[in-house]
Amino acid sequence: MNIMNKKISLADSTVNSIVKVEKITAGQKARRFLADLGVLEGVKLRIVKNDLGPVLIEVKATRVAIGRGIATKIEVTC
Amino acid sequence: MRRSRFNQGKRRYTRKSRGGKPRGGKPHIRRIFTPPGSDHTIEHRIAFLGNPNVGKSSLFNMLTGGHQHIGNWPGKTVEKKEGHYLFPRRIDNWIGGISRKPIEKKEGHLLLSDEYFSIIDLPGAYSLSAHSEEELITRKYVVEEEPDLVCVIVDATRLERTSYIALQALELTDNIALIVNMMDLAEKESIQIDRHKLEKQLGIPVLLVSAFDNSCIIRIKKFLYDALHTEKYTFTPAYLIYSQKLETMINSVSRQINNREILQDYPTRWLSIKVLEGDKWVISKLEEEYVLDDIFKKIEKLKISENFDPADEIPKRKYRALKSIVKKSVIGLEDFKEKKSDKVDKVVMHKFWGYPILILIYAVFFLITFSASGPVISGLDSLFISFSEIVRGWLLAINSPAFLTSLIVDGILSGITAVLLFVPIIIIFYILIAVMEDSGYLARSAYLMDIVLGKFGLQGTAFLSMIMGLGCNVTGVLAARTIKSERDRISMILTNSFIPCAATLGVLTSITSIFFKTKPWFAALLMLILYAMSFLLVFLSAMFFRLFLGKSDTMPLIIEIPEYRMPRLKNIFHLTWERAGVFIKKAGTFIFLASIVIWIASNIPYGASPQETIAGYIGSGLAFITEPLFGFDWKIVVTLLFGIAAKEVVISALSILGLLTAAWTTPQIIAFLVFQMTYAPCFATLAIIKSETKSWKMTAIGFFYPLILTSLITAAVYHILLLFF
Numbered sequence: 111m112n113i114m115n116k117k118i119s120l121a122d123s124t125v126n127s128i129v130k131v132e133k134i135t136a137g138q139k140a141r142r143f144l145a146d147l148g149v150l151e152g153v154k155l156r157i158v159k160n161d162l163g164p165v166l167i168e169v170k171a172t173r174v175a176i177g178r179g180i181a182t183k184i185e186v187t188c
Numbered sequence: 189m190r191r192s193r194f195n196q197g198k199r200r201y202t203r204k205s206r207g208g209k210p211r212g213g214k215p216h217i218r219r220i221f222t223p224p225g226s227d228h229t230i231e232h233r234i235a236f237l238g239n240p241n242v243g244k245s246s247l248f249n250m251l252t253g254g255h256q257h258i259g260n261w262p263g264k265t266v267e268k269k270e271g272h273y274l275f276p277r278r279i280d281n282w283i284g285g286i287s288r289k290p291i292e293k294k295e296g297h298l299l300l301s302d303e304y305f306s307i308i309d310l311p312g313a314y315s316l317s318a319h320s321e322e323e324l325i326t327r328k329y330v331v332e333e334e335p336d337l338v339c340v341i342v343d344a345t346r347l348e349r350t351s352y353i354a355l356q357a358l359e360l361t362d363n364i365a366l367i368v369n370m371m372d373l374a375e376k377e378s379i380q381i382d383r384h385k386l387e388k389q390l391g392i393p394v395l396l397v398s399a400f401d402n403s404c405i406i407r408i409k410k411f412l413y414d415a416l417h418t419e420k421y422t423f424t425p426a427y428l429i430y431s432q433k434l435e436t437m438i439n440s441v442s443r444q445i446n447n448r449e450i451l452q453d454y455p456t457r458w459l460s461i462k463v464l465e466g467d468k469w470v471i472s473k474l475e476e477e478y479v480l481d482d483i484f485k486k487i488e489k490l491k492i493s494e495n496f497d498p499a500d501e502i503p504k505r506k507y508r509a510l511k512s513i514v515k516k517s518v519i520g521l522e523d524f525k526e527k528k529s530d531k532v533d534k535v536v537m538h539k540f541w542g543y544p545i546l547i548l549i550y551a552v553f554f555l556i557t558f559s560a561s562g563p564v565i566s567g568l569d570s571l572f573i574s575f576s577e578i579v580r581g582w583l584l585a586i587n588s589p590a591f592l593t594s595l596i597v598d599g600i601l602s603g604i605t606a607v608l609l610f611v612p613i614i615i616i617f618y619i620l621i622a623v624m625e626d627s628g629y630l631a632r633s634a635y636l637m638d639i640v641l642g643k644f645g646l647q648g649t650a651f652l653s654m655i656m657g658l659g660c661n662v663t664g665v666l667a668a669r670t671i672k673s674e675r676d677r678i679s680m681i682l683t684n685s686f687i688p689c690a691a692t693l694g695v696l697t698s699i700t701s702i703f704f705k706t707k708p709w710f711a712a713l714l715m716l717i718l719y720a721m722s723f724l725l726v727f728l729s730a731m732f733f734r735l736f737l738g739k740s741d742t743m744p745l746i747i748e749i750p751e752y753r754m755p756r757l758k759n760i761f762h763l764t765w766e767r768a769g770v771f772i773k774k775a776g777t778f779i780f781l782a783s784i785v786i787w788i789a790s791n792i793p794y795g796a797s798p799q800e801t802i803a804g805y806i807g808s809g810l811a812f813i814t815e816p817l818f819g820f821d822w823k824i825v826v827t828l829l830f831g832i833a834a835k836e837v838v839i840s841a842l843s844i845l846g847l848l849t850a851a852w853t854t855p856q857i858i859a860f861l862v863f864q865m866t867y868a869p870c871f872a873t874l875a876i877i878k879s880e881t882k883s884w885k886m887t888a889i890g891f892f893y894p895l896i897l898t899s900l901i902t903a904a905v906y907h908i909l910l911l912f913f
Binding site: 128136138139140141142143144145146147148150151152153154156158159161162163164166168169170171172173174175176177179180 | 314315317319348352466499500503504507521523524530537647648744746749750
């Protein structure tokens with residue numbers, strides 16, 4: 111169970127897992143835009159694709175691609 | 189109470205009371221005027237608001253059909269789309285739908301006059317905050333222009349996310365209605381939406397439609413009519429009550445700004461929320477009148493002591509409220525369900541297979557563009573030639589002076605012909621782009637290209653601008669609007685002229701087909717190298733500009749990847765028309781004027797030998813520099829000068845000056861081709877660079893940077909080639 115609650119960055123999360131956003135440490139502008147697209151603290155996401163390039167996630171039934179740089183600033187738990 | 193809840197507002201606005209403005213300020217006057225061909229009618233202004241990819245523009249197109257006007261918002265680069273339709277006025281006791289049949293004409297007069305519904309398709313936005321020009325325009329319009337109804341369009345399959353903007357709009361205005369689109373898709377996923385529950389919770393009229401359903405147009409028209417006229421719908425817009433802590437803060441800001449002189453049209457509560465959210469536009473406006481330092485100090489203190497940031501908390505509360513609304517009114521919503529698109533994307537967006545597929549798709553794309561337009565162009569060409577011969581014959585018959593005949597036939601007509609010949613290619617190009625956009629592949633190619641372009645410090649969205657630029661640089665520069673990062677946007681605007689447009693390609697193919705007729709493989713290789721070079725210049729310049737534009741404004745890549753769907757003919761038609769329209773407009777003004785100027789420059793004094801004309805003198809002057817550098821004689825210089833006016837003119841200038849049959853040396857040809865690929869943006873592109881960057885400095889850079897860089901490269905190429913030939 112301990113492993114399940116480990117905090118990792120979105121960029122390191124495994125494909126098809128469902129994660130919960132814990133903290134977003136990006137700048138205000140990026141944070142606001144993420145919120146507009148439904149990515150904010152406390153929200154659950156599904157990782158659709160995470161290998162090369164932007165991380166593709168599903169949030170509130172929408173697919174959103176998030177650049178790798180910003181994905182490292184999104185902290186999630188499994 | 190800690191939990192936020194959604195309260196029914198106490199205010200109740202029926203139609204009558206909504207006529208006057210509830211918040212004070214100027215009284216609302218419904219404009220009455222007579223549109224052509226109808227009786228006295230009442231105009232209703234309805235604004236369509238919604239996220240991208242919710243089918244907002246489709247609905248707009250279906251409702252307004254051919255009655256549209258596309259322009260720009262005054263002083264802005266954002267597109268403004270307006271349309272209208274007429275809808276018969278109804279009498280209360282009239283039963284039987286909205287067909288006008290039963291009460292047609294009575295003694296030659298329409299018994300019922302039409303009402304005029306003017307629809308404004310606001311730019312697609314995810315929210316009403318101030319981080320893009322689109323969003324600023326949208327909320328300004330909603331508040332300051334006071335449309336009679338703001339109609340928010342949402343997607344039934346993604347009700348929660350797409351309704352976020354509706355919740356924001358509810359804080360801004362009371363005259364609001366909701367259209368839930370894509371019900372057909374929702375039904376397929378067995379999602380059921382309870383309209384009455386949704387209406388009750390939001391306190392606004394709700395309509396469920398599917399844009400694929402033919403009855404939807406009449407249903408929407410009826411809905412909008414009823415919302416504006418009848419007591420069928422009541423407006424008791426709900427407003428969100430935030431947590432106690434936030435409410436206290438909102439109230440304290442509200443008290444401070446309550447008696448303001450500025451921004452009187454905006455609701456106080458909304459302004460207070462925006463101040464807490466850190467909305468730069470609102471804050472800077474309010475600071476003209478107030479000192480808000482106290483509030484910011486308070487926020488800072490909360491951030492540090494309690495880790496509480498209102499800017500994060502407000503959207504969080506909104507989403508929480510939305511979640512509960514959706515939960516109560518929607519059945520069958522499943523979290524994280526794998527959709528059909530996901531299965532396709534496993535291959536199409538695969539880290540390895542995605543790329544061969546991308547290349548294949550774009551190869552087919554260009555193959556279709558050029559093979560389909562080929563026969564059309566040659567057909568048009570012969571048509572135009574015979575037409576101008578007819579005109580020449582007719583002019584000779586009426587004894588028109590020789591120079592006038594020449595001006596009309598060789599100047600104006602040949603100029604128009606040169607332009608019109610590019611229309612088929614441009615139209616086919618934009619049809620295919622629209623197919624890719626409407627199907628959802630364009631966003632995916634941006635995603636895939638992000639990995640490649642990222643190496644050069646560019647974002648995937650820059651790819652769209654490049655692809656568009658292959659058709660016409662004007663649309664390429666316009667497409668840079670989709671790039672969120674200001675730095676990338678500027679660098680794409682400045683380097684778009686490196687991307688060879690359809691006209692540049694036309695010059696390239698005609699030159700290579702004439703001079704390398706016997707060596708087709710060499711011609712193909714040369715074209716490939718030149719294209720690769722152009723794109724390399726774009727990439728390297730992007731890296732170069734990065735050094736100057738700084739890292740201050742880096743917006744990371746965050747894009748929505750829409751689901752695949754069947755491209756709709758109507759959407760494709762509208763998208764193509766909008767973009768090809770830009771080209772045709774440009775053709776109608778710049779190229780037309782340019783062809784007259786060019787004729788004058790190359791024919792005055794009339795009857796003189798080409799070298800003794802105005803163009804000849806300018807060319808000869810410049811040739812002193814260009815001859816040793818690139819091997820360009822005065823004729824080539826003149827041609828290229830004309831090309832700055834419009835690239836389409838280069839071919840006709842080449843033929844007028846007899847260069848297509850002249851003897852060129854190989855280094856000369858190749859130097860010419862290298863130079864013409866990237867040397868300068870045309871006038872129309874320059875004009876659009878100016879309007880998009882709003883800066884003369886940037887426009888100057890956009891012109892001189894390619895010119896200097898291309899000159900250096902061409903000089904190098906020419907002198908290296910001289911060693912071999």
